[in-house]
Amino acid sequence: MRPVPSAVKRCAIAHGIEVFQPPALKAAESIERVRAAGADALVVAAYGLIVPQTLLAAGRLGAINIHASLLPRWRGAAPIQRALLAGDARTGISIMQMDAGLDTGPVLVQRAIPIDDDDDAGTLHEKLAELGASMIVEALPELEAGRLRPVPQPSEGVTYARKIDKSETRLDWARPADELERAVRAFRPSPGAFTTLEGEPVKVWRARVADIPGSAGMPAQRDDRLLVGCGAGSLYIEELQRAGGKRLSVSEFLRGRPLAAGARFV
Numbered sequence: 001m002r003p004v005p006s007a008v009k010r011c012a013i014a015h016g017i018e019v020f021q022p023p024a025l026k027a028a029e030s031i032e033r034v035r036a037a038g039a040d041a042l043v044v045a046a047y048g049l050i051v052p053q054t055l056l057a058a059g060r061l062g063a064i065n066i067h068a069s070l071l072p073r074w075r076g077a078a079p080i081q082r083a084l085l086a087g088d089a090r091t092g093i094s095i096m097q098m099d100a101g102l103d104t105g106p107v108l109v110q111r112a113i114p115i116d117d118d119d120d121a122g123t124l125h126e127k128l129a130e131l132g133a134s135m136i137v138e139a140l141p142e143l144e145a146g147r148l149r150p151v152p153q154p155s156e157g158v159t160y161a162r163k164i165d166k167s168e169t170r171l172d173w174a175r176p177a178d179e180l181e182r183a184v185r186a187f188r189p190s191p192g193a194f195t196t197l198e199g200e201p202v203k204v205w206r207a208r209v210a211d212i213p214g215s216a217g218m219p220a221q222r223d224d225r226l227l228v229g230c231g232a233g234s235l236y237i238e239e240l241q242r243a244g245g246k247r248l249s250v251s252e253f254l255r256g257r258p259l260a261a262g263a264r265f266v
Contacts, residue, residue, distance in 0.1 A: 010071035025052055026077055036038040040144070043136060044098065048077060056098055061143055066132040068125075069161065070094060070110055072153040076161035076208070077099060080124050083115065083161075084186035088177070090114050091124070093132045097150050106150030120185040159173045171195045173217035173265055177209045177233035192241075195265045197257075202265075205247055206239035217265045224251040228265055 005013070012019045031054055035040040036140035043063035046068075056063045069079035071094040078084075083091045100106040113127060128174075137260060142148045169187050171180050171194065180193075184207045187193045192203040212221070214229025219237075221227075232256040241247045242257065 011246055024049065025055065031055055041140065045132065045136075045142075050102070051098060052098055056100070061140075064108070064136070064139070064143070065096050065098050065103070065105070067094045067096055067103055068128045070112055071096060071103060071107055072155075072158040074159055074161040077163040079161040080121050080128065080145065081161070081164055082159070083104065083188045084119070084121060084124065085179075085182055087182055088115055091128070093128055093135050094130075095135055104153065106152045108143065108148045108150055109135060111135060118190040120183075120234065123187045169193050171204060171265070173228065174231040177230040177235050178195065180230055180235055181207050181209050197265055198260070198263060201243050203241040203247075204237055204239075205241060207235045207237050210234045210236050219259055219263060219265060224249075226250045226254070 009021070011020050020033060022033075025031060025034070028096065031052060034055060035058045039060040042051075042055065042063040043066070044063060045061045045066040050061060060212075064156050067075075067079070068091070069075070069083065070090070070092045073088075074082050074091075080091070085231055090112050092110055094110045095108045096103070096106045097108060110133060113131060115124065139148060164187070169183075171183060173195070175179070175193055182202055185194045188205060192205065194201050194203045196202065210233060212234045214227065214234040216229050218229045219226055220229075226240075227253060228237055237250055239247055239249060240253045242253075248256075
């Protein structure tokens with residue numbers, strides 16, 4: 001729970017490269033310092049704030065963003081989680097020129113990857129981070145040589161990946177099992193999907209769909225597995241965590257927290 005330098009900052013310090021880390025880019029002195037660097041291009045990755053218009057043209061080649069979706073699908077702050085929640089079969093990286101809008105600029109190059117059935121927000125982030133890193137290294141010399149041409153985003157297929165709200169991480173057992181399983185993966189490793197058991201919050205870290213009908217929220221123990229009914233189908237819960245406790249397998253969890261008759265997840 002303490003601030004630590006990012007991997008980029010650690011690498012830069014190890015190689016004697018100056019790191020300028022303002023809390024925001026709105027201040028005139030911050031903008032001027034970036035412009036004074038005389039960069040050929042500004043490269044933006046996972047920056048959660050709007051870049052001031054005065055900086056977008058500060059580099060000779062403009063400002064280039066590494067965005068973790070196949071634009072125009074999932075513009076915005078949480079493209080990885082939204083793709084998982086929606087059940088998308090694939091996602092990817094868009095290298096785009098930034099403009100005044102939110103991820104609305106023309107695309108220079110895109111590359112898609114499949115979303116595997118066991119991918120979560122953590123694994124998908126790592127795959128896309130590696131892909132984005134290799135793509136920007138390839139794209140910059142191509143842009144410099146004039147071999148990349150920006151292509152305006154189509155007006156069809158635009159979706160917005162709004163920031164994840166805490167209320168979304170609560171599992172609604174009236175929803176179908178496949179939607180809840182996707183939510184568990186979308187919110188892993190952070191912030192975690194949760195439910196309550198007799199008033200106690202419980203995080204659900206791993207689950208899989210079972211094509212077995214059941215009453216929404218009602219758990220049933222089957223050997224070392226916990227089957228919970230949903231609006232359609234059921235979920236086998238495989239890993240849980242009580243507030244202040246460790247992540248546990250179902251068998252470990254039930255040894256310390258057996259289910260009372262009539263218990264229900266809500």
